[in-house]
Amino acid sequence: MFRLTIRDDKNRYELTELAKMFVSADELDCFAEGGNVFVVPGPDEMDRNAQKRALYRYMSEKTGRELKWGTLTGVRPLKLFNKLVRLTGSPEAAETALKADYLVSEEKTALLRNVWNTQSTVSFDRDPKAVGLYIGIPFCPTRCLYCSFTSNKYSGDKAEAYLAALEKEMDALSRLFREKGMYAESVYVGGGTPSSLEEDQFRRLTDKTAASFLSQKTAEFTVECGRPDSITKGKLSALVKAGCGRISINPQSMQQKTLDRIGRLHRPEDITNAFAMAKAAGVRIINADLIAGLPGETPDDMADSLRKIMDLGPQNITVHTLAVKRGSRLIEENKDLSYSGGDTVCEMLSQAYGKLGAAGYSPYYMYRQKHMTGNMENTGWSLPGCESIYNIRIMEEDQSIIALGAGGVSKIYYPDEDRVERVANVSNYEIYVDRIDEMIKRKEDAL
Ligand code: SF4
Numbered sequence: 001m002f003r004l005t006i007r008d009d010k011n012r013y014e015l016t017e018l019a020k021m022f023v024s025a026d027e028l029d030c031f032a033e034g035g036n037v038f039v040v041p042g043p044d045e046m047d048r049n050a051q052k053r054a055l056y057r058y059m060s061e062k063t064g065r066e067l068k069w070g071t072l073t074g075v076r077p078l079k080l081f082n083k084l085v086r087l088t089g090s091p092e093a094a095e096t097a098l099k100a101d102y103l104v105s106e107e108k109t110a111l112l113r114n115v116w117n118t119q120s121t122v123s124f125d126r127d128p129k130a131v132g133l134y135i136g137i138p139f140c141p142t143r144c145l146y147c148s149f150t151s152n153k154y155s156g157d158k159a160e161a162y163l164a165a166l167e168k169e170m171d172a173l174s175r176l177f178r179e180k181g182m183y184a185e186s187v188y189v190g191g192g193t194p195s196s197l198e199e200d201q202f203r204r205l206t207d208k209t210a211a212s213f214l215s216q217k218t219a220e221f222t223v224e225c226g227r228p229d230s231i232t233k234g235k236l237s238a239l240v241k242a243g244c245g246r247i248s249i250n251p252q253s254m255q256q257k258t259l260d261r262i263g264r265l266h267r268p269e270d271i272t273n274a275f276a277m278a279k280a281a282g283v284r285i286i287n288a289d290l291i292a293g294l295p296g297e298t299p300d301d302m303a304d305s306l307r308k309i310m311d312l313g314p315q316n317i318t319v320h321t322l323a324v325k326r327g328s329r330l331i332e333e334n335k336d337l338s339y340s341g342g343d344t345v346c347e348m349l350s351q352a353y354g355k356l357g358a359a360g361y362s363p364y365y366m367y368r369q370k371h372m373t374g375n376m377e378n379t380g381w382s383l384p385g386c387e388s389i390y391n392i393r394i395m396e397e398d399q400s401i402i403a404l405g406a407g408g409v410s411k412i413y414y415p416d417e418d419r420v421e422r423v424a425n426v427s428n429y430e431i432y433v434d435r436i437d438e439m440i441k442r443k444e445d446a447l
Contacts, residue, residue, distance in 0.1 A: 002062065003029045004055070005039045011048050015040055015055055017073040021375050022059040024336060049101050056103055067375050068346070070103030075368050076395055077104075077377075078119075081112045091116055107350070111363060111379070118364040122387050124399075125217065128415055130185040132390050133213055135166070136405030137194040137205070138429045141227055144252075145262040145295070145333075148325035149407070152429060154196045162406070162429050163201055165436040167208055169404045172440040174212035176447055184213045185399070186220040186390035195225035199234040206242035214243050220389050226250040226289070228274035229266040236281035246388065249274050249314075250289035254305035258294050263329075268308070275312040285386050288314040292348040293322035293341045293373040295334070302348040303355070310359055315386035317361060319352050321345055321376040323369045342374030349376055356381045365392045402443070406432035412446055421446065 002023055006012045016030050038058045040051050052071035060066055069077065080102075084094035095113055098104040104112075139154040139162075140147075152158075177183060189209060197205060206223065214221060221244045225231050228249055239247065251271045253259060259266060271288075278286055288309050292302055309317060322345070324331050324338045334340075353363075361381035365388070368377045380391055393399045397420050400413045406429035412421045423446045425439045426432050432439060 001029055002027055002059070003038070006030055007040065008051065011051060014048070014073055015051060017370075018052055018055055018071060019059055021067055021073070022063045022065055024339060053101075053103060066105075067103075068105040068108045069368070069375055069377075070098075070105065070108075072102055072104060072368075075370075076397070077108075077368065078112055078115055078366060079396060081116055082396070085116070108377075111353070111366065111377075115363045115366050115379075118362045118382070118387065119392055121384075122364070122389065122392065124389060124393065125185045125219070128400075128413075129180070129182045130217065130399065131182055132393050132399055132401040133184040133187045134390075134394075134401060134403040134405075134408055135170070135187070135189045135205075135209060136403065136408045137189065137191040137197065138162070138406045139191065139196045140193045141196050141230055142263050142265055143329070144264065146291075146322060146325070146328050146330045148323075148327035149192065151192050156198060158430070159197055159201055161433050163197075163204065165433040166205075166405055168436050169440055170208055170212045173402060173404060173443065176444060177213070180447060182447075183215050183217050185218065186388075186393070187213055187218060187222070188390045189223045191224060191226075193226045193230055194223055195230040195235055196227065199232060199238070202235045203238040206239045206244060210242040218243075220246060222246040222248065222287075222388065222390060224248045224250075225274070225278075227264070227266060228270040231274045231277060233277055233281065236278055236283065240282050245283070246285040246287065246316075247278060247283050248287040248289065248316075248318075249278065250287075251305065251309060252289060252291045253294055253297065253301070254308040255297065255301050258297055258301065261295055271309075272312060275314070279313075285315045285388075286313075287316035287318060287380075287388070288312070289318045289320060290352075291320045291322050292352065292376070293337075293345040295330070295337070297344075297348075299344065299347045299351060303351055306352050306355060310355070315383045316380060316388065317356060318378065318380045319349065319356075320378045321349065321372045321374070323372045325369075325371055338371045338373045345374040345376055353379075360384070364388075365395050367395050402447075410443060410446070 006015050040055050056071045081094055084097050085091050088094050095109045098109050138152055140151045223239050223244045225247045254268045363379045364382045366377050366379040394401055401411045403410045407427035408425045410423040423442050
């Protein structure tokens with residue numbers, strides 16, 4: 001048992017989170033007094049970064065572990081990197097500060113620098129009226145082992161009721177955008193799995209999205225088609241006709257044993273077929289998601305999956321690290337996987353990053369989540385000129401994101417104060433349908 005005395009209420013949460021990156025919550029007592037405890041110095045003695053470094057060194061010495069992200073506990077390390085560039089005047093000085101003040105490893109500092117380099121080649125619409133738009137479809141064919149999202153098994157009737165409510169919210173927001181002079185720089189239809197809708201429902205959704213929110217100023221329109229077994233020629237032709245230029249087909253792994261294990265109904269060949277259909281339909285950019293650290297997988301499995309995915313020629317590949325989250329079936333099976341699988345994931349990621357770099361992909365956005373195996377990260381890789389604007393901007397929190405549908409959390413950005421205010425829809429889709437007028441009113445009040 002690790003016993004910590006944290007004499008700083010203001011930073012208690014962050015310090016506790018840092019300690020939990022070394023040992024599980026069961027092994028930690030953050031309110032202990034007396035006995036064999038580590039006392040984190042209070043605010044009079046040290047600033048927050050110094051407190052975190054002191055705690056890091058204590059935990060590292062006691063556990064024999066090093067964390068590649070050092071003392072960083074937040075989900076957006078690139079935001080910090082950007083801030084350090086502004087404060088120090090150069091990316092080189094920002095790298096030095098990351099290593100000295102936050103104990104970030106050479107490897108992760110270089111990753112951040114590469115992401116920063118890639119993002120400096122992408123142009124964004126800095127007009128405050130330009131927003132990112134998210135539309136959520138909370139249905140999937142089955143629930144994945146690791147899923148903690150708002151996802152429900154597809155049912156035709158329930159989807160009809162949901163779409164009717166969503167269309168009402170789309171109409172209201174489209175009206176509001178016109179009144180306020182706002183427009184969508186990027187549109188992202190995600191979930192869940194939007195392509196789990198029936199073909200006519202899917203067409204209705206993509207047509208309605210296009211009619212309500214696409215304009216000359218819209219640079220990107222993405223539709224997630226995560227499960228290859230939910231993709232049909234009809235759906236692909238509907239989305240291309242509606243103006244969608246980017247889709248996501250998410251294999252997660254190309255190993256049949258893993259697909260079975262995580263609760264997917266498709267085979268690796270279905271992924272290959274879905275790619276061929278998407279290319280034939282004229283989709284310009286395809287993203288493929290892959291997860292490092294899936295139960296039972298070895299670094300060789302992951303390397304094999306990545307090779308097979310790269311052979312399919314996606315313009316974007318997003319390498320996720322498995323997160324063992326509350327609300328997932330996985331946490332009931334093995335709540336300590338995020339600690340025990342750390343070394344394997346580390347090896348998987350460094351192999352993958354090396355191969356992606358050698359094949360001409362660059363990292364263009366990244367974020368971290370709680371309970372990620374080995375405290376690693378998710379990183380989006382792209383061929384030059386194919387970076388997703390929506391993904392970059394949602395992570396940097398420098399633009400309003402308006403989210404429609406159950407579980408959608410809008411983030412209204414106030415540039416003068418560099419502040420974000422959250423406006424959330426309810427996450428249960430049946431309650432969302434019942435309370436749609438209230439969801440609309442929340443946005444009207446916020447905008
Ligand atoms: S596809 Fe995504 S949203 Fe659907 S069950 Fe799997 S993890 Fe959850």
